[in-house]
Structures are given as structure tokens and as C-alpha cells.
Amino acid sequence: MKTKYLIIAFVITALLQAAVPLKMIYDSEMTEKHGTEYRFRTTPIDPTDPFRGKYITLDFEAEAVTTQDTTWVRNEKVYASLGKDSLGFATITNVSREKPSDKTDYVATKVGYYYGRDLHIDLPFERFYMEESKAYEAETAYREYNLAAVKFMPAYAIVAVKDGNAVLKNVIIDGIPMKEYVLKQREKSK
Missing domain, CATH: 1.20.5 (Single alpha-helices involved in coiled-coils or other helix-helix interfaces)
Structure with missing residues (x-):
């Protein structure tokens, strides 16, 4: 029994x-x-994590929000409501400790730090994983693209958002997905 x-x-x-x-x-x-797709402007760095492999860490222009509230605490759970600017790139329209009650798209995240009147949040989709043989080339190509004097289109990440969840789908450089951009750069250098 x-x-x-x-x-x-x-x-x-x-x-x-x-x-x-x-x-x-x-x-x-x-x-x-x-989920609804948003385009986030980015700036990358390229660390290696022995447990997770090669990835590109992305920093986002939209991570900082000006606020009068001075009671924010590091690592506090918050909800960032999303909107789009005139060019169609993602912006954070509001940060709240409560889930938005309206139909606004939002991302559940944490407070990074608060300094002056700027609240910096840690968006939960900061790592873009790539095949190890392409990760270093991708970061190099991305850095060179950002340093170029003439850019017709900024580099950005495509992120799907639904009910507070977010999934990083791709990173776009010069209008091309990053993996294809790396292969195109390889062909140019031959």
C-alpha cells in the first residue's frame, strides 16, 4: 500500500x-x-560566459527614463510600458510598480539604478546568442558599423512583447539580420 x-x-x-x-x-x-514587435536601438559589447557560450550583450537607448520619484530601489521589480517614437523605435513611456491595467504593452523588469532624475532599468532581453564562430565577427562588424560616419539606418534589436514577457528575436545591422551581415562581411573580405 x-x-x-x-x-x-x-x-x-x-x-x-x-x-x-x-x-x-x-x-x-x-x-x-x-507578441507585438518592437525595434530597440542598441549598442553592444561582447563578453564570453563559459557556461552560456558566446553572446553579444546589448545596451538599449530606451533603458533610461526621467522621473521625479526618488524612491526607486536597485533590483526592485517594475513594469515598463512601451510605446513607439516617430521613427517606429521603442520607447519606455512609463515605469510603475504595478502592472498596467490598460491594454498597453509592457515588460516586467527590474530597476538597475537611479541617479539624478534618471531611472535606469535592466531590460530582460540583453543577450543575443550566436554560433561561437560568428559572435566575435558580429560584435566587430557591429562596432565598425556604429563608428562609420554615414549610416542610413541605426542598428537595432527586434523584440516580441506579450503580457509582460519579451523575446529577443534578432539584431539588425544596416537593414540585414546580424548573422547574414556577418556572412556578407566575410564575403567582402575574401
């Missing part, structure tokens, strides 16, 4: 342990497929 209860407890525990990552994957897939 005890064995029967142990087996039932084991099955329930296994199902619960499988449910959490499956729910996370499902939320990411639904956000990517059905």
Missing part, C-alpha cells in the same frame, strides 16, 4: 518538475509568435 502512494507521489513530483520549464518554453513561444 505504501509503495502505491510513493509511486503516485513520484509521478506527481515528476509532472510538476516538467511543468515549470514547459510553461516557460510555451510562454516564450507564444510571445515570439503572437
Whole structure:
């Protein structure tokens, strides 16, 4: 009789342990497929993480918001409401401790720091993972593109947002996805 209860407890525990990552994957897939796309202007750096592999860390122009509220605490959970500027790039229209009650798209995030009247938030989609052989070239190409005197289009990240979740879909350089841009640069250098 005890064995029967142990087996039932084991099955329930296994199902619960499988449910959490499956729910996370499902939320990411639904956000990517059905979320609203935003274009965030970026500036990258290229670290290596031995556990996560090669990726490009992105900093976003939209991470800073001017506010009169001086009570922000580092790592405090907040909700950043999103909008678009006249060129169609993402902006943060409001930061709140409460979820927006209207139909505004928002991202659940944390406070990075508060200085002067500027609140800096840590957007949850700052890492763009790439195949290891392309990551360094991508960062180099991106840096060179940003330093070029003439740019017709800024580099930006495409991020899907739905119900507070955000998924970084791609990084665009000169109107081309980053991976294709790297391959194009390789061809030019031959």
C-alpha cells in the first residue's frame, strides 16, 4: 500500500518538475509568435560566459527614463510600458510598480539604478546568442558599423512583447539580420 502512494507521489513530483520549464518554453513561444514587435536601438559589447557560450550583450537607448520619484530601489521589480517614437523605435513611456491595467504593452523588469532624475532599468532581453564562430565577427562588424560616419539606418534589436514577457528575436545591422551581415562581411573580405 505504501509503495502505491510513493509511486503516485513520484509521478506527481515528476509532472510538476516538467511543468515549470514547459510553461516557460510555451510562454516564450507564444510571445515570439503572437507578441507585438518592437525595434530597440542598441549598442553592444561582447563578453564570453563559459557556461552560456558566446553572446553579444546589448545596451538599449530606451533603458533610461526621467522621473521625479526618488524612491526607486536597485533590483526592485517594475513594469515598463512601451510605446513607439516617430521613427517606429521603442520607447519606455512609463515605469510603475504595478502592472498596467490598460491594454498597453509592457515588460516586467527590474530597476538597475537611479541617479539624478534618471531611472535606469535592466531590460530582460540583453543577450543575443550566436554560433561561437560568428559572435566575435558580429560584435566587430557591429562596432565598425556604429563608428562609420554615414549610416542610413541605426542598428537595432527586434523584440516580441506579450503580457509582460519579451523575446529577443534578432539584431539588425544596416537593414540585414546580424548573422547574414556577418556572412556578407566575410564575403567582402575574401
